[in-house]
Structure formats: structure tokens, C-alpha cells
Amino acid sequence: MSLWSVTLATLKKDIRLEWRSKDALNSMLFFSLLVVVIFMFSFDPLAEESRHIVGGLVWVGFLFAAVMALNQTWARELRNQVLDAYRVSPAPATALFLAKALGNFIFVSVLEALMTPLFVIFYNLRVLGPAWQLIPVAVLGTWALVVNGTFFAAISLRTRSREIMLPLLLFPISIPAVVSMVAATTSILTGEDSAHFYIVLLLTYDVVFTTACLALFEKILHAE
Amino acid sequence: MKRLFPILSAITAALLAYALYQALVVAPTDAQQGDVYRIIYYHVPSAWTAFLLFFINFIASIQYLASGKDSSRRAAKWIVIAVGVLGVVVTFLPQVKAQLVSTGMRPSAMATTVLCIPAFYFLVGWLFPGDRLDVLALTTAEVGVVFCTIVLVTGPIWAKPVWGIWWAPGDIRLTSTLVLWLIYVSYLILRRFSNSAQTQMLAAALAVFGALDVPLVYFSIWFFRTQHPQPVIGGGGSMDPRMLHTLLISWMAFLCFAFLVCWSRFRLELLHREVEAVHAMKSLVGKDRVPVGTSLPLSRRPQ
Amino acid sequence: MTTTTNALKFLYAAYIATWAIHAFYISTLVRRFSRLRRELKESGKPAL
Numbered sequence: 339m340s341l342w343s344v345t346l347a348t349l350k351k352d353i354r355l356e357w358r359s360k361d362a363l364n365s366m367l368f369f370s371l372l373v374v375v376i377f378m379f380s381f382d383p384l385a386e387e388s389r390h391i392v393g394g395l396v397w398v399g400f401l402f403a404a405v406m407a408l409n410q411t412w413a414r415e416l417r418n419q420v421l422d423a424y425r426v427s428p429a430p431a432t433a434l435f436l437a438k439a440l441g442n443f444i445f446v447s448v449l450e451a452l453m454t455p456l457f458v459i460f461y462n463l464r465v466l467g468p469a470w471q472l473i474p475v476a477v478l479g480t481w482a483l484v485v486n487g488t489f490f491a492a493i494s495l496r497t498r499s500r501e502i503m504l505p506l507l508l509f510p511i512s513i514p515a516v517v518s519m520v521a522a523t524t525s526i527l528t529g530e531d532s533a534h535f536y537i538v539l540l541l542t543y544d545v546v547f548t549t550a551c552l553a554l555f556e557k558i559l560h561a562e
Numbered sequence: 563m564k565r566l567f568p569i570l571s572a573i574t575a576a577l578l579a580y581a582l583y584q585a586l587v588v589a590p591t592d593a594q595q596g597d598v599y600r601i602i603y604y605h606v607p608s609a610w611t612a613f614l615l616f617f618i619n620f621i622a623s624i625q626y627l628a629s630g631k632d633s634s635r636r637a638a639k640w641i642v643i644a645v646g647v648l649g650v651v652v653t654f655l656p657q658v659k660a661q662l663v664s665t666g667m668r669p670s671a672m673a674t675t676v677l678c679i680p681a682f683y684f685l686v687g688w689l690f691p692g693d694r695l696d697v698l699a700l701t702t703a704e705v706g707v708v709f710c711t712i713v714l715v716t717g718p719i720w721a722k723p724v725w726g727i728w729w730a731p732g733d734i735r736l737t738s739t740l741v742l743w744l745i746y747v748s749y750l751i752l753r754r755f756s757n758s759a760q761t762q763m764l765a766a767a768l769a770v771f772g773a774l775d776v777p778l779v780y781f782s783i784w785f786f787r788t789q790h791p792q793p794v795i796g797g798g799g800s801m802d803p804r805m806l807h808t809l810l811i812s813w814m815a816f817l818c819f820a821f822l823v824c825w826s827r828f829r830l831e832l833l834h835r836e837v838e839a840v841h842a843m844k845s846l847v848g849k850d851r852v853p854v855g856t857s858l859p860l861s862r863r864p865q
Numbered sequence: 866m867t868t869t870t871n872a873l874k875f876l877y878a879a880y881i882a883t884w885a886i887h888a889f890y891i892s893t894l895v896r897r898f899s900r901l902r903r904e905l906k907e908s909g910k911p912a913l
Contacts, residue, residue, distance in 0.1 A: 486771075493768070496758035506751055510744035511771055514778040521786055535785050543778055550774055554767045557627070561760035598872040601879040608883070708890045712883050719879040723872040823887075826894055833901045840908050 341436075344429045348437035353444070355414065362410055366445075369406055370453045373399045378460040392461050393523035396454070397516060401483065403449045404442075405505050408487040411438055412495050421495075424559070431556035439481075439488045439551075446480055466529030475526070475533065478540040479519035485544065486511055489551040492558050515543050567825070574818040581808075581815035589808040601720040602805075607813035608712040609739065611820045615706035616742065621682045622690070622699040623769035626762065629695065642683045649676030696762040697835075699769065700753065701827045703746050705820060710743040732787040734780065741779045745772035 356363060377395050382388065415421040424434055457463060465472070487508050494503035522536035585603035592599040628638035652658055653673040662669050690698045717736045718728040731737060749772065753765050801809075 493764050497755040499755060506748050510748050511775050513741050514782040517782040531789050539782055546774055557763055561758050596872055598876050600876055604883045712886050715882050716879040719875050723875045830894055830898055837901050837904050
């Protein structure tokens, strides 16, 4: 039973379950739309400075959507003692973690793909810098949020006030990633600065924390 | 042991009074900032103390995580020694040396700082065996948050009269301190809200994540600064030797004070665990039948 | 640049704030100590 086969199997199971129920998916989509609309009413799109703040608004919107998605990550596993079944199975814990993280990544990316055109429309966005750079920023940034989010969601399982615990733990640790994502996006949108440094910093962040999560997840999984 | 505490308290109080006298009377007035700059004698020592306490928490957390299995304990020991040795070697490499000197740091100072990692690792492991490691982690986190709060309160109070603004997001030191404060407050909240039997391990994992995060925070804000020049709160450059002298006296006084507060918090936590164990015993054995002589490993010196 | 007396207010505010925070924390420690000692005494065991 290799790491990848277990990861893929778990991932396929999660996606299939999510696709069949579509409950979470639909409410997430609507929530994402609401966030964009609220921002549109709160921060005037026609203002001169809007191009400078849109990077921040977009990522704050994605952050809220990601937290809502992550909160549900492990909820399904708690029902019917599925999580306990994982713990006693010979499957490596890292495979479970990777499957969850990848599943969340796909889920959050879908939300982002749907929110982005709304932002473009409401804020009349035009990219003045190298637009292709937005792809590594989006991929690396989303993975940064999702990898730590999946890990902290697992920790939050064993706390009271589970739903509030996740953002409490996730936000402080994510600050360098958020600073980088927002600054990189703003640089690319305004074309004023190079996003190169921030992309490298995001990559470093992702490597460091993916390693840390994989190294420590087994202990977290087996905590009572 | 019981007599030592009042004696140390008296000495610390005297030191703090002396430091206050030095800070307000003896230290010379700053040419640019006037007398307001004297906030530095409380602001900076609190920051250094907070960072030291968080560093000890990080070391204790790593040891706690590694203490599960013998193999991981040995591996952690060798990794820590390797980090120390490599760190010293790297500091003296020509390219790194040049880079350090250009940012105003002496390579020997950097090397000594790196050597603190294995030094503290072995010292903490020797002085706080077993479960006491976790009590140390909790103590240093809590007292560290107190000192960090003081840094974040005195920082803006200093910034306002001198630079006219309360806060500058690009101020790398104050912003990094804020993130550190947030991370450790979330650590304390996790400890309080967790109902797992392995709370200590979960918290240790969070502390490790926090420690990994700090250099990344520093770099992200550092680069942000270079793109958006901001006022430097806290000033750079060299300091009048008399001011440095007063600063060090103040730090010594606050370190002694921090030590006393940590010692008190440590004893409080041991007492708390003792009481919890008594309650647990009672509910297991029956209300009227707790053996009087029962004592727990925590209340004795470990063998 | 504000006047000297105005600036000194900030200096005193900073020093007072520092000790206020320390005093608050130490008072919470003292309160918890007395509560725990009382609980321990009530359960009939010798204090630590």
C-alpha cells in the first residue's frame, strides 16, 4: 500500500462524497458571492486607490471562504468513527493528511476561480503587470492557507468551540503568507513593483510548513 | 527554598529601583528626542526578556515533542548539536561574514546566539525532566505574553510623541513583535480550550510552527519596507555608551523580575496539577478514602 | 515636535502602563494561589 495510492484513494472518496451531496459546495459558492458583494459595497470600486487595495480584498475574501471550507474538512470523518478507523488502519498518516490537504486545495481553488471573475467585474480590473505571475501566486498562496488550515483543523477537533479555534490558530501563523500574497497580487495588478521576491517567499513558506505538517501530523492524528 | 524567594524579591526590588533611578536621572537626555526617549529603558528590556522567554518555550516544546521515543530523543540531540556547529561555521564563512557586517552585526555575536540553541537545549533538558518540561513551556509562554504586551503598549506610546504616529505597518520590529504576540496568545487559548489528553503535545506542535513562522514574518515585512519606505520606530545606529550601560542595567533588573514571576507561575502550575490529581484520585477511589500519604512524582524532585 | 511637558506625559504613561500590566498579572497569580491552597486544604492533604 504505497503513500500515493492511499492518498489518491482517499482524495477520490472525498471528492465523490462532496460531489454527491453538493450541500457544502452550494453554500460555499453562495457565501463567496456574498463576500464579494459586501466588499463591493464597502470599498468603492471607482475610487482612484481601488487598484491598490483590490489585492488585499481578493485575498481576504479567499481567506474567509477557505476558513469556511476548512472547518468542514474533518467534520465528516467524525461521524461514524471514520477518524478512529484511519487511526487503526496501517495506512500512513501522511497519506491521509495529503489527501485532505489536496481535497481542500481543489475545493478552495474552485471557490477562488468563481470569485475572481466577480472581482474583475465589480472592480473593473485590468492587470497592468505580468498577468501570468498571478498563477504561481494563486497556487502557492492557496496551498499556504490550505496546508496549515488542514493541520490546524485537525488540532481544533479536540477543542471546545471548534469552529472559532481554526481561524484563531491559522491567522497568526498565516500572516507572512498573507502579506506576501497581497503584496504580490498588488504588484502584479498595479505593475509598479516586481512580485519575484514574494513568490520566492511564498514558495519557502509552502516548503517549510508542508514539511512541518507532514512531520507532525501523525502525532496529531493519534491525540485523543 | 522557601526563604530564597523573599530574599530574591528584595534584591530584585532594589535592582528595579536602581534601574529606574538610572533611567530617569543618570542617563543623559537625548539630543533629538528629549526625555521621552527614556521609555526605551522599559520597552527594549521587556522585548529582550519576552524573546528570551519565547525562545525557552520553543526549546522546551521541541524537547517535549522529541521525548516520546528514545530514538527521536537521540535524533533531536544530534540535530541540535549539528545546528550549533553548522551555525558557527556558517557565520564565519566569508560571504556570510560580509553580509552580517554590512547589516551591523558582529559574526562573533551571531555565532554566540546560534550556540545558545544547543546550550539551552541541554540546560533545559537537564533542569526540567519529564512533565516539568511542559510546565516550563506553559510558564514561559504566559510570562512571555505579559512582557510582549508591555512591548506593544509602550511602543506606540513612544512612537506618538516622537514620530507623530501610533503605528507604522512597515515597522519591522514592532510588527514582528505583534505577530509573535498573536501566535503565543493563540497558543495559550489552545491550551485553555483543548479537552484532549494530549493538549501538551498539540500546544508544543503549535509552538514549533510559531517558531518556524517568525523568520518568515521578519522577511516578508522587511521586503515590504524596502518597497514602501516607512519611519523607523525605535531608531537604529549606535548608542551613547552611558545609554547602553543604563539599558543593560535595566535589562538585568527585568530579567531578575521575570525569573521571579516565572518561578511563581511554575509553582502555581505544579500546585494546580497536584489539586487536579487529588480530585481525580477522589473520583476514582471514593470521596472519603484518599490515602493521606499519597503523593505524586511532580511534587517530589525527580529521581 | 510636541512641547516637553506634553511629551513627558507619554513617558510617565509608559512607565505606569508597564507596572499596571505586571501588577494585574501578579494579582491573578496570587488569587489563583490562594484558591488552590484553599482547595488543597479542604481536600485534607498537606500543601505543596
